Amino acid sequence: MTNVREAKAMTSSQDVEDRIAALLEGMSLEEKIGQLNLVQCTGPDVVEDLADDIRAGRIGSILNVVDPEAIRALQHIAVHESRHGIPLLIGRDVIHGFHTIAPLPLGQAASWNPDLVRDCARIAAQEASAFGINWTFAPMIDIARDPRWGRIAESLGEDPFLTGELGAAMVTGFQMSETGEADTMIACAKHFAGYGASEAGRDYNTTNIPLNELRNVYLPPFLAAREAGVGTFMTSFSDIDGIPATANDFLLKTVLREEWNFDGAVVSDWDAIHQLCVHGLCENDTEATYLSATAGVDIDMVSAAYPRHLPELVTAGRLSERRIDELAGNVLRAKIHGGLMDRDVTAFPAQPSRMAALAAVRKAAEQSLVLLRNEHAVLPLGTDRIERLAVIGPLADEPAEQLGTWVFDGDASRSVTPLSALQSMLTGVAEIDYVRALETSRSMDRSGFEAARNAAASADVAILFLGEEAILSGEAHCRADITLPGAQADLVREVRKAGTPVIGVILAGRPLALAEMIDQFDALIYAWHPGSMGGPAIADMLFGRCVPCGKLPVSFPTLSGQVPIYYSHKQTGRPATPETVIHIDDIPAGAEQTSLGMTAFHLDAGYQPLFPFGFGLSYTSFAYHDLAIDRQEIPLGGRVVVEASITNTGECAGTEIVQLYVRDRFGSLTRPVRELKGFERVELAPGETRRVSFELHTDDLAFFGRDGQFAAEPGDFDIWVAASSVGGLHGSITLLP
Incomplete structure (x- = not known):
């Protein structure tokens, strides 16, 4: 494979810098600021709406245009009708696939397989670049230790080392090519930094991270991405100890530029420059622009603060044009290293083989599945022992839901659901009785429970497909109670009454708190949201055509109130042990006040997770x-x-x-x-x-x-x-x- 960044490095860095300097020397202030301007424009008239500004050099990047003909037209204007012929960055959230969807990043992390993670990113880059998209906002390498946070789905788990290894592999997959540069995307490491520490697991919330924790836990994955050659970084929405990341000199200057020598571009998150005012850091967009530009944000995502206020800041002498040159130079350098300046950006590569893409994400789905429970070796099932199978639950046959969060371009028609995969596998072998039982994962309507119980009673085994719809995790979808939503727990208990072995398959975007019902399952597979080919992967595992090998990239809490819980905690001065734990039900009525146990534990949940980081069963030992x-x-x-x-x-x-x-x-x-x-x-x-x-x-x-x-x-x-x-x-x- 050819690493695009390394290939470009064959041209001396001085040649690149001379090239950037020559471009900047001929650019007006407006054109330089244009390179810092990332705009969103959608709709049928996008080319007409943006043409004049692109022609005049007032736009350097475009977000969320996915029509290849529109992208081709826009790039033609940028390259052939503007003064300097600088191509556009075309950005899109291509997180765990484009049309063909791999498991959620958190699910991919359960594979503990950097090569597989790289290959999934490679497929996504190939599919998206065929539409002209050349910039993705991935990987998200925030350390995520609170599963209430919706964006844990987009993370690679709780551990800095594992996240760093897999994040670097994802960068490589996006930015490497077997055939050249046209089928690559510039990766973006986000969110720099500490976003996963949002208080109470609420998105966009404040973070308070001691410096040693920031250095030892939250920054190492970003350094791994930097060392893998990531082209861009994105700032976090959150403030860190009172300073929002988008204006954080320490992060963007001291760490990223001075210590790590990063020379690519830094982009704000959506409207984050304006939101400095909402944070209360400054009183207007002019000051927000000044703080972001001086801290080191190169690209303003959609707030339009830079084009509106940078000229007045330069005119007033608060910012020098040399500073604008530095910001614009970083953007140009990212475009050069990403290969955009040295290829025909109006010629898109061919779509990759759909069969090959589906085969790759099926392999990823298989390796992402984690077997959490298997009492009396009820799994794998044998086709010679099953005459009738009850398939129950709201997520057994949901092509779109199994794709998971943040898949704007995911093609649900490529999905093979668990129900359809089981039907294909067992045709002529066993009968399948399918009962949805609940309309959605959030439904409280129990009217389908009797049919579900009856189906289980007449079957050799009941398989329940439970969890969360895709919309219940991801950005801005945080939950305080991370038990199974709706009436699903009651559904499990009702099916259990049939006396038939019960196998659970949970599709979700986060670890769920399952302690109150784990004993209701004879076997339990955690499937995350497994992507396009989740159905065949699950069916193969249920019947032993593949053997479980996934391991948890994140600890599973016993109860929601136990979070954050993670394996690499501190010892404390009074560490809990099994001998010191006292359960709330064991305290006698009228007991005298005392420091029960005198160690660090919860009276109602103990101190251990339900399933620890790194855990996963197999069909062998x-x-x-x-x-x-x-x-x-x-x-x-x-x-x-x-x-x-x-x-x-x-x-x-x-x-x-x-x-x-x-x-x-x-x-x-x-x-x-x-x-x-x-x-x-x-x-x-x-x-x-x-x-x-x-x-x-x-x-x-x-x-x-x-x-x-x-x-x-x-x-x-x-x-x-x-x-x-x-x-x-x-x-x-x-x-x-």
């Missing part, structure tokens, strides 16, 4: 043994090799995701109880054993300490090789001064 660490003492700058043997002790082939965790026992700042530092997918035949090896450099043990410096501190470290963030083979090392 794996044994971990023979941990070996090649040295116990390591000097700064040294390396250690950690090995373990993994054996498939079951009766079918399977893939295990082996995980490496560390803990810094004593630090200048308190450190998490565990931190993921590596993972490897291991395919094993029955009875097969494989030696898995991880290499840790002391830099992998570094963090931002009390002195504000990024360094590894001498001392003792725990090491685990494990199947999840709980348990595993344990060893230790000592880092020498």
